[in-house]
Amino acid sequence: xxxxxxxxxxxxxxxxxxxxxxxxxxxxxxxxxxxxxxxxxxxxxxxxxxxxxxxxxxxxxxxxxxxxxxxxxxxxxxxxxxxxxxxxxxxxxxxxxxxxxxxxxxxxxxxxxxxxxxxxxxxxxxxx
Numbered sequence: 001x002x003x004x005x006x007x008x009x010x011x012x013x014x015x016x017x018x019x020x021x022x023x024x025x026x027x028x029x030x031x032x033x034x035x036x037x038x039x040x041x042x043x044x045x046x047x048x049x050x051x052x053x054x055x056x057x058x059x060x061x062x063x064x065x066x067x068x069x070x071x072x073x074x075x076x077x078x079x080x081x082x083x084x085x086x087x088x089x090x091x092x093x094x095x096x097x098x099x100x101x102x103x104x105x106x107x108x109x110x111x112x113x114x115x116x117x118x119x120x121x122x123x124x125x126x127x128x
Contacts (some may be wrong), residue, residue, distance in 0.1 A: 044110045047118020075123040089116035
């Protein structure tokens, strides 16, 4: 009777290989979209969602305004007023400016900055 030879398959090598695949997969998953993970874990809404829920009532169609005499969010207007930066927009989102009231009570921690970054990015793109 002939012996069946499995070969040099070392059970420890197989275990290490089978352990490494899920580990590498997990590392890859955790490395992708760091900002999205942070936002989901903390409950912070993304800039577009905050804008739609808080700002779009007055700042519709790419930063245009509904109320006469109010200012737009177009990059040229932001630059004219010296507020075309994240810190200024963050401050205005919290405290308000002119006719606009502040929304500190409606924004979760960090949402003001996420919103400001989103507004600046869209202003730079011309509110496409």
